[in-house]
Amino acid sequence: KTIYVLNGPNLNLLGKRQPEIYGHDTLDDVERLCQSVAHDGFAIRQLQSNHEGQIVDWIHEAREDGCGIVINAGAYTHTSVAILDALNTFDGPVIEVHISQVHKRESFRHHSYISMRADGVIAGLGLEGYAAAVRRICQLTQG
Numbered sequence: 001k002t003i004y005v006l007n008g009p010n011l012n013l014l015g016k017r018q019p020e021i022y023g024h025d026t027l028d029d030v031e032r033l034c035q036s037v038a039h040d041g042f043a044i045r046q047l048q049s050n051h052e053g054q055i056v057d058w059i060h061e062a063r064e065d066g067c068g069i070v071i072n073a074g075a076y077t078h079t080s081v082a083i084l085d086a087l088n089t090f091d092g093p094v095i096e097v098h099i100s101q102v103h104k105r106e107s108f109r110h111h112s113y114i115s116m117r118a119d120g121v122i123a124g125l126g127l128e129g130y131a132a133a134v135r136r137i138c139q140l141t142q143g
């Protein structure tokens with residue numbers, strides 16, 4: 001079983017970008033963490049793009065061979081009906097992750113299109129949010 005871990009714009013710079021908000025760990029650290037918590041029999045496919053359509057395409061790919069999706073859509077969280085529509089074509093569990101506590105930040109970060117589809121939403125736990133999301137998808141799709 002494959003869990004897709006999708007990351008949106010600017011998250012390629014994780015560890016370098018505004019470390020006071022997002023910390024010093026990188027996307028490679030996220031991938032290692034996700035792999036370390038995934039239950040036996042689960043593979044992690046972590047992907048990152050700065051382009052909305054690429055994320056849509058990967059969600060379509062997950063329809064074919066993904067058992068669940070962990071998604072940090074970055075700023076597209078707050079703008080993208082296209083990513084919401086794509087997630088609505090996916091049958092398995094979707095967990096939305098934000099490294100920062102978006103509700104404590106600017107008001108434009110308080111609304112999420114992804115949340116209209118997500119089965120779980122995690123914000124403000126740093127990288128631990130990805131780990132919790134992967135564990136949850138394992139639990140929900142085990143067996």
Ligand code: DQA
Pocket residue numbers: 009010011072073074075076077097098099100101102109
């Ligand atoms: C983010 C929060 C978003 O508002 C922001 O645009 C990001 C990262 C987070 O992980 O905290 O790029 O999704």
